[in-house]
Amino acid sequence: MNPPAPVPAPTCLSINQQTVRQWSLPQLVAGCRAAGVTAVGLWREPVREYGPAAAARLVREAGLTVSSLCRGGFFTASEPAERRAALADNRAAIDEAAALGTGTLALVSGGLPPGSRDLAGARRRVADALAELAPYAAERGVRLAIEPLHPMYAADRCVVSTLAQALDLAEGFPAEQVGVVVDSYHLWWDDTLPEQLARAGRAGRIAACQLADWVTPLPEGVLLGRGRLGDGSIDLRGFREQVTAAGYRGPIEVEIFNPALWARDGTEVLAEVIERYRAHVLTPTPHD
Amino acid sequence: MNPPAPVPAPTCLSINQQTVRQWSLPQLVAGCRAAGVTAVGLWREPVREYGPAAAARLVREAGLTVSSLCRGGFFTASEPAERRAALADNRAAIDEAAALGTGTLALVSGGLPPGSRDLAGARRRVADALAELAPYAAERGVRLAIEPLHPMYAADRCVVSTLAQALDLAEGFPAEQVGVVVDSYHLWWDDTLPEQLARAGRAGRIAACQLADWVTPLPEGVLLGRGRLGDGSIDLRGFREQVTAAGYRGPIEVEIFNPALWARDGTEVLAEVIERYRAHVLTPTPHD
Numbered sequence: 298m299n300p301p302a303p304v305p306a307p308t309c310l311s312i313n314q315q316t317v318r319q320w321s322l323p324q325l326v327a328g329c330r331a332a333g334v335t336a337v338g339l340w341r342e343p344v345r346e347y348g349p350a351a352a353a354r355l356v357r358e359a360g361l362t363v364s365s366l367c368r369g370g371f372f373t374a375s376e377p378a379e380r381r382a383a384l385a386d387n388r389a390a391i392d393e394a395a396a397l398g399t400g401t402l403a404l405v406s407g408g409l410p411p412g413s414r415d416l417a418g419a420r421r422r423v424a425d426a427l428a429e430l431a432p433y434a435a436e437r438g439v440r441l442a443i444e445p446l447h448p449m450y451a452a453d454r455c456v457v458s459t460l461a462q463a464l465d466l467a468e469g470f471p472a473e474q475v476g477v478v479v480d481s482y483h484l485w486w487d488d489t490l491p492e493q494l495a496r497a498g499r500a501g502r503i504a505a506c507q508l509a510d511w512v513t514p515l516p517e518g519v520l521l522g523r524g525r526l527g528d529g530s531i532d533l534r535g536f537r538e539q540v541t542a543a544g545y546r547g548p549i550e551v552e553i554f555n556p557a558l559w560a561r562d563g564t565e566v567l568a569e570v571i572e573r574y575r576a577h578v579l580t581p582t583p584h585d
Numbered sequence: 586m587n588p589p590a591p592v593p594a595p596t597c598l599s600i601n602q603q604t605v606r607q608w609s610l611p612q613l614v615a616g617c618r619a620a621g622v623t624a625v626g627l628w629r630e631p632v633r634e635y636g637p638a639a640a641a642r643l644v645r646e647a648g649l650t651v652s653s654l655c656r657g658g659f660f661t662a663s664e665p666a667e668r669r670a671a672l673a674d675n676r677a678a679i680d681e682a683a684a685l686g687t688g689t690l691a692l693v694s695g696g697l698p699p700g701s702r703d704l705a706g707a708r709r710r711v712a713d714a715l716a717e718l719a720p721y722a723a724e725r726g727v728r729l730a731i732e733p734l735h736p737m738y739a740a741d742r743c744v745v746s747t748l749a750q751a752l753d754l755a756e757g758f759p760a761e762q763v764g765v766v767v768d769s770y771h772l773w774w775d776d777t778l779p780e781q782l783a784r785a786g787r788a789g790r791i792a793a794c795q796l797a798d799w800v801t802p803l804p805e806g807v808l809l810g811r812g813r814l815g816d817g818s819i820d821l822r823g824f825r826e827q828v829t830a831a832g833y834r835g836p837i838e839v840e841i842f843n844p845a846l847w848a849r850d851g852t853e854v855l856a857e858v859i860e861r862y863r864a865h866v867l868t869p870t871p872h873d
């Protein structure tokens with residue numbers, strides 16, 4: 298007797314590399330292919346380690362697409378030399394995204410420079426950097442995707458803290474050059490989220506969508522406490538439905554930073570992610 | 586030779602009891618009196634332990650005023666029995682505030698009920714509870730002061746996460762019945778803060794102002810990581826100036842939850858708070 302044929306993963310699902318960080322890039326590609334996952338979100342460090350051209354070939358030959366590259370950004374340095382270095386690094390990130398064939402470079406804008414309390418100034422430098430980089434990216438077929446991060450990261454990681462703020466920034470540029478990333482973990486708490494998602498959709502600004510759940514208590518440093526889909530406080534199905542209602546039809550990345558997942562077998566984690574994605578994100582249809 | 590006469594503490598300064606939690610209520614009152622501090626923010630638990638009437642007498646006889654009582658709230662239970670208990674407890678908090686002679690009861694609205702993902706529903710229950718309690722409070726000369734807490738507390742502590750949201754809620758009621766607490770720690774990251782502080786001031790809604798600084802990394806649970814004034818990322822002077830420009834003339838409470846302060850001598854902590862308040866919050870004048 299043959300084992301039952303595996304149900305292919307939903308075609309809208311993309312697996313962000315951080316979710317199964319224990320896997321090498323070839324393991325990720327092979328694992329996703331075996332599970333029927335058709336898209337992956339990649340990170341710069343492992344891509345550079347493997348070589349962007351080789352990574353692009355590996356992914357393409359497995360029939361996968363790259364939903365986004367994480368991440369450019371860190372635009373807030375005030376020192377001229379640091380600022381030039383950040384811009385150069387972002388041009389390299391754009392080149393890597395183009396090499397991978399992804400149209401989306403996610404941007405984590407950066408926090409306050411050490412000792413600074415000038416949040417408005419840091420935010421202005423983000424806008425300035427976008428103006429320098431957007432044409433370079435557009436020429437290479439890459440859209441810059443501003444990711445608002447949860448306000449608990451405003452000091453040390455990202456001074457763009459809400460979807461409204463990200464859209465205000467993006468709207469200084471053509472929609473095909475600068476969009477936004479909407480990530481449930483960062484945005485779920487915001488009472489203006491429904492109207493801002495609709496605004497983002499109307500303006501064609503949603504470049505990527507990511508999911509993780511919110512679980513408490515938060516760990517020290519608040520970086521590695523993202524929850525598995527269904528374990529936390531977020532109405533993930535509602536979030537996804539709003540993103541869809543806003544007109545977004547692209548891949549939905551599951552991006553969970555969580556050491557408990559990294560300590561497990563990658564194949565088992567991936568199967569669980571797919572199962573939880575079906576249970577907590579997809580909308581049941583009469584045919585299910 | 587006599588020691589130099591101590592410089593009296595700024596008259597706008599109030600010390601929230603949590604900042605020197607190692608002190609009993611009598612120690613707090615004696616310590617503030619000795620340092621020339623003229624107002625204190627009190628918490629319900631130590632007040633009830635001492636007895637509200639006795640606490641009121643103790644504070645009054647020392648020439649101090651009570652800038653606020655912390656805290657009512659926790660309005661989000663969906664179970665009818667829990668909900669009734671929460672409302673009864675809030676009526677008791679209002680009575681205690683009235684007994685202490687403070688016009689301000691700070692409200693921490695509560696998080697999601699266990700297992701719930703219905704953030705909008707929890708927020709509606711906050712509005713419903715305000716409607717039940719505001720007249721009771723007003724009859725006793727107490728104003729309910731909605732405190733927006735940092736969005737990192739939305740799941741487990743307070744579903745009111747921004748000043749705009751708190752004002753939207755407050756505006757369902759007369760300004761003398763329902764106001765807001767503006768706390769630098771919770772609000773500093775918000776790019777709409779200047780316009781929302783101005784809005785709050787115009788509408789006469791600022792019932793209390795609290796200060797703590799933002800320091801990273803956040804500790805596990807993110808509750809006890811508030812920074813001493815000047816140690817973190819917040820432009821506290823700018824925050825206070827905006828609150829003043831909005832028309833607020835009431836006391837400014839320093840409220841720092843930080844075990845490192847609680848482990849030290851209370852008199853030394855209080856002297857340091859006053860010194861840092863002068864250095865980081867007050868605006869220097871030509872006569873200083």
